[in-house]
Amino acid sequence: MSTTPARLTEQQVAFLLQPISEKRVRNLRGMSHLEAWDVRRQLIRVFGFDGFTIETISLDLVSERETQAGSNRWTIVYRAQVRLTIKATDGRPLTVFEDAAAGDAINQPKLGDAHDLAMKTALSQALKRCAVNLGDQFGLSLYNDGSQAPVVLRSLAYMGEPVKESEDTPVGSEPTPQGQSAEPDPDPTPPPTKAAPQQAPTAPAAVPDP
Numbered sequence: 042m043s044t045t046p047a048r049l050t051e052q053q054v055a056f057l058l059q060p061i062s063e064k065r066v067r068n069l070r071g072m073s074h075l076e077a078w079d080v081r082r083q084l085i086r087v088f089g090f091d092g093f094t095i096e097t098i099s100l101d102l103v104s105e106r107e108t109q110a111g112s113n114r115w116t117i118v119y120r121a122q123v124r125l126t127i128k129a130t131d132g133r134p135l136t137v138f139e140d141a142a143a144g145d146a147i148n149q150p151k152l153g154d155a156h157d158l159a160m161k162t163a164l165s166q167a168l169k170r171c172a173v174n175l176g177d178q179f180g181l182s183l184y185n186d187g188s189q190a191p192v193v194l195r196s197l198a199y200m201g202e203p204v205k206e207s208e209d210t211p212v213g214s215e216p217t218p219q220g221q222s223a224e225p226d227p228d229p230t231p232p233p234t235k236a237a238p239q240q241a242p243t244a245p246a247a248v249p250d251p
Contacts, residue, residue: 047129053087054199057176060191066183072216073187075180077165080172083179088127095168098122098139100160108148115155118145121163125171138174142166186213 049057066073084093103118122141129135144162149155172179176193185192194204 047131047133047135049135049199050130051199054196056087057178058191058193058195059178061177061180061182061189063189066189073183073189075169075183077168080169080179084172087175087178089130091132092128092130094126094128096124096126097164098124100164102156103143105156114148114150115152116145116147117149117152117155117159118143119156119159119163121160121167123164123167123171125168127175138171140167140170142170182210184215185210187216188213 065075065079067076068074099120099122101120103120105115105117108114108116120141120143122139125138127135127137142163144159144164144166146155146158146162149158169180173181173184175181177191182188182190182192188210190210192210194208194210195202197203
């Protein structure tokens with residue numbers, strides 16, 4: 042049994058530190074993102090067919106409702122929690138990531154298809170959130186306001202020189218879907234206005250005696 046700590050290879054590290062190809066980035070409702078099948082493709086390319094495992098920790102139905110009574114159209118929501126285990130080239134577990142996501146299927150004509158779509162969406166989103174911990178090749182830079190410029194650059198775990206401030210990518214806001222805001226909703230109730238102070242009534246002027 043090997044006593045050498047499990048590590049990524051130099052080739053794996055070098056590839057993970059490269060900027061993401063613009064050909065892999067999609068745009069949906071104003072947000073840059075990766076497709077789940079592409080994330081799986083990159084996992085195979087970097088770690089091999091047997092170099093990772095994906096486990097479903099939980100998959101729960103959040104909501105099932107008919108869009109409109111008698112319409113026979115359905116809106117379904119699921120929540121999924123997924124675990125991604127990365128292995129070294131000798132098969133030993135290297136690192137584990139867990140994350141969760143919700144997925145929906147809106148106004149679908151078939152109940153079974155609606156459940157299937159919502160489940161797949163939740164599982165895919167949770168997997169992508171796990172994989173983003175592997176850096177720019179798995180979409181980390183896209184969280185920096187949709188940028189494709191690399192944000193990791195180097196890691197002290199593999200290289201002795203830290204990233205210099207002059208090299209670092211400016212930090213932008215994490216994108217939110219169009220029509221949504223990352224800021225809390227303003228209080229819809231306006232603050233009460235102070236009533237103007239009432240002026241004390243003045244006494245009537247004295248009438249001179251006739």
